[in-house]
Amino acid sequence: MRSSDREPLSGIRVLDLCRVVSGPFATMQLGDLGADIVKIEDPRHGDESRRYGPPFVAGESAYFLSVNRNKRSCAIDLKSAAGRDAVLGLASVADVVIENFRPGTLDKWGLGFEVLRLKKPDIILCSISGFGRTGRDAERPGYDLILQGESGVMDITGDPDGPPTKVGTSIADLVTGLYASQSVLAALMRRERSGEGGRVDVSMLDAMASLLTFNAGMYFASGESPKRRGNVHPTISPYEPFEVRDGWINVGVANDKFWTSFCAVIGRSDLLDDARFETAPRRAANRDALVAILSPIFASNSRAEWLQALASAGIPCGAIKTVGEVCETAQLTERGMIQTVRHPVVGDVRFIARPTRFEDEPPRPSTAPPILGEHTREVLSEWLGWTNERLERLASEGAFGDVGKKFVPPSMSIP
Structure with a gap:
């Protein structure tokens, strides 16, 4: 004992x-x-x-x-x-x-x-x-x-x-x-x-x-049950996983400040002038179009390359790890x-x-x-x-x- x-x-x-x-x-x-x-x-x-x-x-x-x-x-x-x-x-x-x-x-x-x-x-x-x-x-x-x-x-x-x-x-x-x-x-x-x-x-x-927290709150406010959303957030985008060359990563562009930095990292500052994506609500409303643009960009580089580039710009991101990777990760050790x-x-x-x-x-x-x-x-x-x-x-x-x-x-x- x-x-x-x-x-x-x-x-x-x-x-x-x-x-x-x-x-x-x-x-x-x-x-x-x-x-x-x-x-x-x-x-x-x-x-x-x-x-x-x-x-x-x-x-x-x-x-x-x-x-x-x-x-x-x-x-x-x-x-x-x-x-x-x-x-x-x-x-x-x-x-x-x-x-x-x-x-x-x-x-x-x-x-x-x-x-x-x-x-x-x-x-x-x-x-x-x-x-x-x-x-x-x-x-x-x-x-x-x-x-x-x-x-x-x-x-x-x-x-x-x-x-x-x-x-x-x-x-x-x-x-x-x-x-x-x-x-x-x-x-x-x-x-x-x-x-x-x-x-x-x-x-x-x-x-x-x-x-259920905000999901219950959405029902109590509207009378409608929230639907399955997969890996996407109801009000934020891009805030979801993306497939990269050798695995998957999560990216959390949770506000307009991050959006500006994010566009610079991916080499698409032109998106800042796209009316579909100029605010967080508009990015969420036009998620499908945004993901269609971002998916091939993310597929072009490795997990390590993207995580380093995004983290260097202060953008929330992380690998989607296997259980084995988590159990051996240096941070926990x-x-x-x-x-x-x-x-x-x-x-x-x-x-x-x-x-x-x-x-x-x-x-x-x-x-x-x-x-x-x-x-x-x-x-x-x-x-x-x-x-x-x-x-x-x-x-x-x-x-x-x-x-x-x-x-x-x-x-x-x-x-």
Whole structure:
């Protein structure tokens, strides 16, 4: 376990009853900030994401490894009486419990908020679900793809003449996880002032709908739903990707000042006198004509040549990079954002560290994502003071699984 008084959340204990992405991403944010995260997993299979792949590295899922650093794993059977008592014991000494089961599941297991609050009056329970704890859709299961569609985000993503398109990462899971961690921090601050805990309800639908921002504003103002625009901006042009000789770049000519400099860089100062493009609104209105002029110009040089020329003139621009290029980029490396930890099974595991820093210090070293049940005895002994004899007795009762049991991936991967 990491231990440093310099971490913002040092001393905060979080009981993590989450699986897959949204909840684990939330607790990873808190772990990155120094909280002690204890992850409760089913002794038989662990977090479902341990089976997501390929790729698997030495039997460990790259998917699981990506969202579970800075945590300790306890393999405890929540459905057994002994396991339930163990979790209630851990909750009684925790500051926060986070879960992302379907609403009502914890109540069914005897681990609901009212029970937790009897054990720890100032406990904070954060519940993550697809559609929230209330409303007509509360019982519906929520997965990232489903919520990308239900939130309207897919309908405004993609080519205007193509189908609705999902975002290339699990944006619904991830933004919900960020909101959950933010909400937990706010609840901790409230408890610091009032001494009261409470429950936090974070809905994936609510989280994704909040991202509509100006798109929702356009609908509320006009009564018309915005349409898919592909890679173009509704009010700015050129503000989009262009294909160059060896790849793609983004160019952001966001005002008339940039437009003047841009025309000089591309050798087309004559465009400044073209009435179709003399102001930002006119450039947006005549985007097709402008792009038809610019596309062959950009295709004539390489990505590096264009980025250097545009950047030298102060024009916002950037490469459209592959994931591999991003993971190896010098800027992230120089800022300490690419970290390596030693995993007991996989060996070296690399990941992108937390993006926040304090006093300009880079993120501190992390601990490796845990093996299933790796810390069961350690945590029960440390948090609850349980003796080896008691641990052995509970193990014989089936309360928790083998310590550090290695998962063997199935022959068929899970999409």
